[in-house]
Amino acid sequence: AQTVTQSQPEMSVQEAETVTLSCTYDTSENNYYLFWYKQPPSRQMILVIRQEAYKQQNATENRFSVNFQKAAKSFSLKISDSQLGDTAMYFCATYNNNDMRFGAGTRLTVKP
Amino acid sequence: EAQVTQNPRYLITVTGKKLTVTCSQNMNHEYMSWYRQDPGLGLRQIYYSMNVEVTDKGDVPEGYKVSRKEKRNFPLILESPSPNQTSLYFCASSLRPSEKLFFGSGTQLSVL
Numbered sequence: 001a002q003t004v005t006q007s008q009p010e011m012s013v014q015e016a017e018t019v020t021l022s023c024t025y026d027t028s029e030n031n032y033y034l035f036w037y038k039q040p041p042s043r044q045m046i047l048v049i050r051q052e053a054y055k056q057q058n059a060t061e062n063r064f065s066v067n068f069q070k071a072a073k074s075f076s077l078k079i080s081d082s083q084l085g086d087t088a089m090y091f092c093a094t095y096n097n098n099d100m101r102f103g104a105g106t107r108l109t110v111k112p
Numbered sequence: 113e114a115q116v117t118q119n120p121r122y123l124i125t126v127t128g129k130k131l132t133v134t135c136s137q138n139m140n141h142e143y144m145s146w147y148r149q150d151p152g153l154g155l156r157q158i159y160y161s162m163n164v165e166v167t168d169k170g171d172v173p174e175g176y177k178v179s180r181k182e183k184r185n186f187p188l189i190l191e192s193p194s195p196n197q198t199s200l201y202f203c204a205s206s207l208r209p210s211e212k213l214f215f216g217s218g219t220q221l222s223v224l
């Protein structure tokens with residue numbers, strides 16, 4: 001079974017600065033999918049970014065980008081120009097072969 | 113509006129009293145799934161469904177039942193709830209499990 005590890009339970013960043021959230025995973029598959037989901041205090045789960053493992057190019061969505069290191073099984077999320085609305089729990093997730101796994105989450109606080 | 117509707121939002125019940133959490137999506141998605149979220153554990157998949165009448169166990173299926181009689185609905189049934197099923201539950205749907213998941217607004221369940 002896959003495992004997803006988020007080693008930073010909590011992080012904080014000053015508004016307008018950059019922060020990187022870590023995620024490592026373990027899978028024996030070659031083709032899989034990676035995600036970052038955001039859960040603000042409203043508890044609604046929202047997709048931030050998605051990466052297909054067979055694509056070498058790192059995915060980006062506006063201020064959000066990933067550093068995908070397939071050999072190292074690492075999938076970190078970089079948030080640039082942090083905003084107060086980025087305050088949330090962030091979950092890393094993987095999917096392959098009918099197996100969807102989430103990490104334990106990182107609670108990010110953006111400070112004014 | 114494309115959405116996943118999950119009800120109720122909050123539920124308090126007693127041990128052994130059968131309950132159902134409803135989930136409905138209006139996007140004609142093939143894939144639907146249920147998760148429970150617990151502090152320090154992230155989200156764990158309970159059951160998933162690839163299509164009508166096709167359901168499979170996820171990571172933590174014990175004590176839960178599901179059915180998929182119609183494409184749009186995927187209820188979660190707790191036949192005899194126990195206190196260890198106190199958790200935040202999410203329903204989600206997508207075209208395929210490798211694609212973006214659309215989540216319901218969550219059900220906070222307390223079993224006394």
